[in-house]
Amino acid sequence: MLTRLNHIRKFGVFDDFKHVKTLPDFGDYNLFYGWNYSGKTTLSRFFQQLEDRHICRLFPTSQFSLTFTTGNVDQDNVSNHSNIVRVFNTDFVKKNLNFAGEPFNPVLLLGEQHKKDQRSLERAHTIANRLEKQTRELETALTDTTKDLASLRQQYAKQIKSALQLVTTYTATHLQQDIQATSNESIKSTLTTENLHALRDVATTRPSDQPSPVSPIASPISVSDLFTRSIPLLSASPVLTNTIKHLQENPAVANWIESGLAIHEPDKDCKFCGSPIPQSRIDAFRSHFSDDLAALRSDVREALTIAESAGIQPTFAPSSSIAPTLRLEYEKSVSSLETLHSQYQLYTSNLVSCLKHKLENPFTILNTPDPPPTLDKQITEAIRQLNDIVDSHNSICDNFAQEQQQALRSCRLHYAYEYASEGPLPLHEERIARLQTTIRSKQSLLQIVNQVRDALTARLHSSEEGRQELNALLVALLGTDRLSVGIVKIDDQERFQLQRSGGIPAENLSDGEATAVAFAYFLTKLQELRSNFTNTIVFIDDPISSLDSNHVFQVTALIKNMFFEQSHDDKWRTKCLQLFVSTHNFQFFDLLRELPKQKIKQTFRRMYMTRRVSESSSQITPIPKTIANNRSEYEFLFSAIYKFSNDGYSAADENIAMIPNAVRRFVELYSCSRLPGTPTVDKRVELLFGPFSAKRILKVLHYFSHGNSIDRLSSNNELMCDIAPAIDELLGHIQTKDRLHWDSLIQSVDTST
Structure with a gap:
């Protein structure tokens, strides 16, 4: 079990996170709440590298230290830890939703393993074709080089015959025999120039020039x-x-x-x-x-x-x-x-x-x-x-005749060794040896690739496993069977295909449908762990990010059924070793913190908040009381804005990074509750606050309507100065024009603090 994040450095927005004493250790069930761009997905990627057992490629220089009950894990031993980790996040969705084929005939390759098998088969086909082509090219090169080598041997044989004035036949075959003789006789070097000239003189001496005996030298008087x-x-x-x-x-x-x-x-x-x-x-x-x-x-x-x-x-x-x-x-x-x-x-x-x-x-x-x-x-x-x-x-x-033959042989072996060890002849022989070795290697690889192709083809033909369970989860998530996984044959291969009702291939999936399919597959994939599921750490990042509010309850129910159970003594526990869930949706967060409904011990569930505190830095803190005690996102937003106002709009406020988005979201919810029939927030704000106040409020709302609030806060002091007047306009209007609503909001703030 993971108990603590000791430190995280150079990992995206977690540029320098350090554990503090006020941050409680992780429990069996851990919730993270944070707005968009506060670091939730980055945190899930941090957990992803524990599943992958290697440093995240996006942050190769990151440093970290984690404490498990089995010991510490850091960037140096992450590949060796023994913990089983599974992560659901946007990266998982990208991996497991892959549309291939013609635009009007999309085929959903569902499941990472299925995708990997199909990609592996396609790569195997590509590799096999490349290997066959390379082998043919190598064999052509081998033939050409062998011909060149034969030509060189013939050329060298002629040179030897000329140098030694041979009248007998001396061909490339004789040269090759002499080269082999140099190897058999372990000849390691050529003759010296003087010895070669002497032997060649003997070898080429005519009978009329044969040397005569000479008298020995007598010893002188002592x-x-x-x-x-x-x-x-x-x-x-x-x-x-x-x-x-x-x-x-x-x-x-x-x-x-x-x-x-x-x-x-x-x-x-x-x-x-x-x-x-x-x-x-x-x-x-x-x-x-x-x-x-x-x-x-x-x-x-x-x-x-x-x-x-x-x-x-x-x-x-x-x-x-x-x-x-x-x-x-x-x-x-x-x-x-x-x-x-x-x-x-x-x-x-x-x-x-x-x-x-x-x-x-x-x-x-x-x-x-x-x-x-x-x-x-x-x-x-x-x-x-x-x-x-x-x-x-x-x-x-x-x-002399015998000596002349021996000199002739020595000269031939000299030239044979010289040609075999220097110049183009050994280069051609080495190239032929390399080509032969490479061809054998390519042929061996091709044999292995063909075996892999056969195995992958057989496995892809039996890819029905999990389809029914997957469809059941899709029904539970979407509340309908209008979207399901079917099996079709394409090029004599069974493939998964996402289908609408009536078996019609599904086209143009919405983000919500894609998220539902990916999350359903994730839950199905977890079941493949079987007995190891009880030893698995699971991290789920925003499984409802693209689903509408109607599906939040279905996702919550699935999480409860999948990850929680009652023991024989009626105590609740997680089915997996440890569960982490992060979300930006307050409604979903509110439902998650009620899981399970019955009372549990304090250490069973821990709640945290991810906060963007600067342009390049986020922190993990205990869940604020204003969130833990509020029953709705609306109350939480008001409490954050109200506290920021009462603190004098301090730039050092701990919530400064989220205030612009808090104002934007609060204005959307408040204006919608007052004027539900007016379609745009701009129109609602103008009707509620008047054209002049609306202009001030909308200026801040639109400028900070995306996830770059930190960047914009740090680079635009003029707009920063506009936040305080905009909040004054907003709160002042509610306080004077909607007093009953104001008093109720103030009461919720007092109750939560």
């Missing part, structure tokens, strides 16, 4: 071994028996003499000056040049010969003679080995220089930098890598 042999020689000093100091200090002279000793054997004459050389001098020279020195020089000469041969640059086969697929790798390997050999030569050439110097200066101790310990290993590894490439090259030469 630089470590060379230095291990040479370093001791560089640091060695020969052991001499009798050293001649001059020769030791002058290596050039020593070398000259040493080489000259052999020349002077057995001749003792000096070959330079011709003088005889003493034997003692020759013996001294021979004693200086010992066997140890000769051996050292011999070892140095041998080491020098080896070192000089080690520094010779190896000869590499030109890269052009290497198989194209290995050429780039070969060039990198040769470059790496040349770099290492340059280091090798640096150390060997330095060693050669040292050995030469040692040979000339055997007594000199020499040092030379040691080569890096890893140089031999690096050179050996570089030669191994280079020779591996040479071996691969020689293997290709030995099996």
Whole structure:
């Protein structure tokens, strides 16, 4: 049960409503009285969003908080609340009265569910036709795209055949097989430009241009071994028996003499000056040049010969003679080995220089930098890598036909992957896949729509349910069976048709008849809730808004029978969980507040008033005593006008917003009671009040004769100033010209306050 509206913001005229302590909580049965444009229909729309379980589309930024016995509901959880709510208002009438067909052959689609079924069937037909058309268009697009794809494949196959100089057949079918092969072999990328060119060179090589084998590279002398042999020689000093100091200090002279000793054997004459050389001098020279020195020089000469041969640059086969697929790798390997050999030569050439110097200066101790310990290993590894490439090259030469076929296949797969992953080919394939998926989706949807069409057609053919109950309610509301719901067949479908007596299609329904039909359907629809009706909150907004006063009693009786019952202890209660009824009609309000006739507890029935307090704001207040205690609308109107006059026509009066309409309505009722035979209110006012007073009264009456009184009050101070004199004219006339009537009205005001 709903107990309280805590606040409502930005919901139409309820721009900033807040619950106050003086406003009692809702009871089982709740009445709202208010004039037109005071917020009753807006309030019903507020309840409507509880039924719809979503924010009203007219006020998407609204905020609110309600208290139910089961908890609070606000704009954030309105879609999740568990309360059952049903609302009758003008929106319900618009939803459930829909005339379709030719103007002279109207068909009433009665009932929201029936309307929804028919609209759903029409939409289903439209959707099915659209789906069929879309499917045909998609199938045409699929055919065209498939043809374009076949043409592209043929074009690409020709390009591949030309690029690889193929003499065998290569068609779009072969291309598709290669594309499939790239997928099966999980090829994820294309070849590099260098690899592609190399493979293509192999694939297109003519037999006469087939590469020849090349010789591997021999390993050089180990630089470590060379230095291990040479370093001791560089640091060695020969052991001499009798050293001649001059020769030791002058290596050039020593070398000259040493080489000259052999020349002077057995001749003792000096070959330079011709003088005889003493034997003692020759013996001294021979004693200086010992066997140890000769051996050292011999070892140095041998080491020098080896070192000089080690520094010779190896000869590499030109890269052009290497198989194209290995050429780039070969060039990198040769470059790496040349770099290492340059280091090798640096150390060997330095060693050669040292050995030469040692040979000339055997007594000199020499040092030379040691080569890096890893140089031999690096050179050996570089030669191994280079020779591996040479071996691969020689293997290709030995099996060139097979290598050529493999290169050809690699190139084909490269082009196949390239075409399959870039350019228009994959775009066409993706479009074909999307089209096929979309066509299947459309076909599935079409199947579902056809099933829905069949179900809706079957349901519409059996739409008799509730027709008799609906007709019974129409009789109760209208007091006659001149208007009823019949069933006719249109295009082999059973449809509801509103008919006059004799089965004649009803045309030009009055507003009252339309309201009666809609309210009857609402009451019938409530019965579909069955056991859930006892848990339902019902809001009814002005069900007699377009009915004349003769039907007010029928509507009241229907409400009593539909919504009230006596329990076993004779206490009255509502059949539904909670009932809300709003109206602007005082007579109807007076009848409603008497429901049920018997005495009830105070909390069972609550009465409220909706008031327009500003241009954009309405409030809900407890029912004023002047309304609660008055027995007629006429008395209430007079009490409001009289109080406004006695309060000095204050613009702050709580009833300021309704005073113009109150004056208009009071003048209509008063003048009609005095001059019932005069048809227009203008004529009656002129006869009663005279032409000058009538002009003043009618000016206010006509200007504020519609629901924009608030707007006009706030924008026209001159007319606002005319309200007070008009009321003075009106009340003064009744007080002086109709004293007995005046005294009776004053008595009713005193009694109600």
